[in-house]
Amino acid sequence: MPQAYDQPIIDVAHYVFHYQIPDKEQAVWTCARVALLDAIGCAIETAATSRECRALLGPVVADTVVPNGFRVPGTELQVDPVKGAFDLGVLIRYLDHNDALGGAEWGHPSDNLAAILATMDWLSRASVSRDDDNGPPLTIKTLLIALIKAYEIQGCYQMRNAFNVYGIDHVVLVKLAATAVVSWLLGLTEDQTRAAISHVWMDGHPTRAYRSGANTISRKGWAAGDAARRAVQLALLVRAGEPGAPGALAIPRWGFLERTFGEVGFELPRPFETWTIQNVLFKVMPVEGHGIAAVEAALVQHRALQQRGWSHPTNHIQRVVLRTTAAADLIINKTGPLQNAADRDHCIQYVVALAFLKGSAPEAADYADNSQWAPSKELEYLRSRIEVHPDAKLTQDYFDLDKTSIGSGVTVDLDDGSSLSEILIEYPIGHARNPKTSAAIQAKFAKNMRHVFSEAEVARISKAAEDDDMRVMDFVDLLVRPAPSNPQPKL
Numbered sequence: 001m002p003q004a005y006d007q008p009i010i011d012v013a014h015y016v017f018h019y020q021i022p023d024k025e026q027a028v029w030t031c032a033r034v035a036l037l038d039a040i041g042c043a044i045e046t047a048a049t050s051r052e053c054r055a056l057l058g059p060v061v062a063d064t065v066v067p068n069g070f071r072v073p074g075t076e077l078q079v080d081p082v083k084g085a086f087d088l089g090v091l092i093r094y095l096d097h098n099d100a101l102g103g104a105e106w107g108h109p110s111d112n113l114a115a116i117l118a119t120m121d122w123l124s125r126a127s128v129s130r131d132d133d134n135g136p137p138l139t140i141k142t143l144l145i146a147l148i149k150a151y152e153i154q155g156c157y158q159m160r161n162a163f164n165v166y167g168i169d170h171v172v173l174v175k176l177a178a179t180a181v182v183s184w185l186l187g188l189t190e191d192q193t194r195a196a197i198s199h200v201w202m203d204g205h206p207t208r209a210y211r212s213g214a215n216t217i218s219r220k221g222w223a224a225g226d227a228a229r230r231a232v233q234l235a236l237l238v239r240a241g242e243p244g245a246p247g248a249l250a251i252p253r254w255g256f257l258e259r260t261f262g263e264v265g266f267e268l269p270r271p272f273e274t275w276t277i278q279n280v281l282f283k284v285m286p287v288e289g290h291g292i293a294a295v296e297a298a299l300v301q302h303r304a305l306q307q308r309g310w311s312h313p314t315n316h317i318q319r320v321v322l323r324t325t326a327a328a329d330l331i332i333n334k335t336g337p338l339q340n341a342a343d344r345d346h347c348i349q350y351v352v353a354l355a356f357l358k359g360s361a362p363e364a365a366d367y368a369d370n371s372q373w374a375p376s377k378e379l380e381y382l383r384s385r386i387e388v389h390p391d392a393k394l395t396q397d398y399f400d401l402d403k404t405s406i407g408s409g410v411t412v413d414l415d416d417g418s419s420l421s422e423i424l425i426e427y428p429i430g431h432a433r434n435p436k437t438s439a440a441i442q443a444k445f446a447k448n449m450r451h452v453f454s455e456a457e458v459a460r461i462s463k464a465a466e467d468d469d470m471r472v473m474d475f476v477d478l479l480v481r482p483a484p485s486n487p488q489p490k491l
Contacts, residue, residue: 005194006249008266009201013193015272016149016180028274032144033465035099035151038282038441039110040073040461040479041448042098043091047074047481048451049364053094056222057087068125070118073479074452081122085178085232089114089225095364096221096345099280100289102327102398102406103158107170109280111224112150115178115231116143117476119185124473134187140475141468146181148277153177155276159401160267164330166260169206171227176200178231186239195244199234201256202248213334216343269401279404282430284440285361290328291348293425294408295362298355300423301412306359314356314378316415320386322352323409323422325398329390341367344374352410353382397426406431452481 004010021028046053058077059066070084071077072091079087089111092098098110124138136142154177163172179200183193206226210219238244249256257265281289298320305313334347344350344367354362357379366373373379397405407426413419427433429440449458461478464470 003246005198005244005246006255008249009194009197009246011268011272012153012176012180012197013183013190015153016184016193017190019149019272021145021148021274025274028148028277029144031277031280032148034282034438034441035110035277035280036113036144036147037445037462037465039092039098039113041445042093042095042110043088044074044451044453044479045097045448046091046094050094052218053090053221056090059083068122068128070121071476071480073117073476074481076480076482081118082229082232082236084118084122085115086222086225086229087114088118089174089228090222091225093224094218094221095286096288097283097286097364099282101155101158101276101280102289102325102404103155104160104162104399105158105164105170105173106289106327106331107154107158107173108224109151109154109177109276111171111174111228112154112178112181113147114225114228115174115182116146116150116185117472118228119182119232119235120146120472121476123185124471128473135185136187138472139468140465140470140472142185143472143475144468146185148274149272150177150181151276151280152272152274153180155279156268156270156272157266160269163205163261164208166262167207168260169208169211169223171223172200172205174224174227175203175205175231175234178228179234182232182235183238186235188235188239192238192244194246195242196235196238198244198246198248199238199242200231202245203230203234205260211331211346214337214339214343216346217340218342220342220346275401279432281406281428281432282437282441282444284428284430284444286345286364287351287362288332288346288348290325290406291332291351291408292430293406293428294322294324294328294348294352294410295355296425296428297408297410297423298352299359299361300425301410301420302356302359304420305356305412314382317356317382317385317412318415319413320352320356320382321411321413321422322348322386322388323391323411323424324348324388324394325407326390326395327398328408329388333388335384338374341369341374347383348388349383349386350379352386353379356382394426404432 066080069078072087154173183196209215210217332346332348338344394407397403405426409422409424411422429436
């Protein structure tokens with residue numbers, strides 16, 4: 001009798017194959033379309049503005065031609081689905097502008113779109129030429145189903161499982177979720193999908209070194225693409241006949257749990273359904289998600305300083321007290337020299353000081369080595385005046401699934417002995433509970449897309465995302481563009 005797979009592997013595969021997303025739950029489908037377009041907009045923004053990122057794209061061997069290959073949005077490239085998942089994953093993630101989700105672990109569920117779209121576009125083109133597709137219909141509706149389920153797998157694991165405690169980077173959950181849904185898209189059986197998932201847990205997983213202190217480097221911008229690439233590769237290996245390992249998680253001594261996760265097992269506080277897609281944080285600024293509320297609060301305080309009529313109001317700041325979550329304190333509280341753009345955009349003191357000095361939200365270019373802010377002595381002085389204090393109540397509300405707030409409070413002490421009372425932002429713009437989120441995300445998408453598309457083209461792409469029966473390859477064709485002749489330098 002064949003050995004049964006570990007229960008967490010069984011549960012993920014069962015959800016992918018058997019959970020039916022109700023058609024009547026329009027809010028779920030609307031959130032999925034918003035997530036799709038937001039991630040596409042982030043990819044287009046990166047393709048149009050980041051020379052550094054574009055250097056990572058394209059076939060591994062130059063001039064390789066891939067018949068029926070994935071057409072990478074925002075570029076002229078056509079590559080195999082494995083490299084395509086990497087390329088789109090890099091484009092979505094590189095500027096730290098795509099959606100985010102907190103919990104005991106933190107991450108970016110839209111990273112999964114890279115594996116989903118690359119696989120579906122390639123399958124769609126191949127099915128036209130060979131008529132051999134065995135999976136679900138390769139339409140926008142199927143794309144949304146895969147996206148909702150990938151979000152949910154990653155999100156439910158993030159809520160209570162702190163992979164970071166064991167030094168593992170959160171992109172392990174991109175690999176898990178993407179492998180599961182890509183297996184389904186490829187037409188694998190449920191048992192084959194369990195096999196593919198078992199390979200996820202047998203993989204080595206990246207450490208968080210490249211997100212930490214002086215070791216923070218641009219790898220954090222392509223780590224999710226690397227996970228998406230591996231997800232597609234694992235599913236294809238199983239499709240080609242590779243068996244799985246049923247005890248990949250729980251086998252004594254060598255299993256993932258005993259070897260890596262302290263034998264405690266995974267905790268899932270809710271069943272896999274559609275919670276995550278409805279509770280993700282959409283970013284309206286390229287700031288690490290735990291710092292967005294602090295930036296919003298700083299901008300409110302900046303306006304209060306301006307109202308005092310001082311010509312240089314920031315010169316009067318003696319101290320900024322930043323009350324925030326334990327997650328923000330752990331991830332983005334950084335003192336000392338900042339080495340590069342990747343280091344700066346993950347420093348809460350940098351982004352808050354920048355907001356005070358600019359009077360507006362940070363932009364990707366503000367982190368660049370050659371920006372006016374990177375060498376700014378005024379910014380560095382103000383940064384040194386910012387105190388970060390993790391707060392138990394804000395942290396509790398951050399983990400509360402009925403609140404999922406991501407709060408920060410900013411108090412300003414001035415050189416005349418007065419203070420500006422704390423401004424507390426619990427649900428910044430981009431959060432599902434903020435009424436301004438919908439309009440802000442629409443504006444963000446339009447702005448990102450206008451880097452390379454006309455207003456008419458943007459409208460056509462938005463309309464296409466509403467067409468459940470549209471073939472994915474036809475949708476992707478709307479997103480293709482030649483390389484810009486002179487992309488703006490990235491960070």
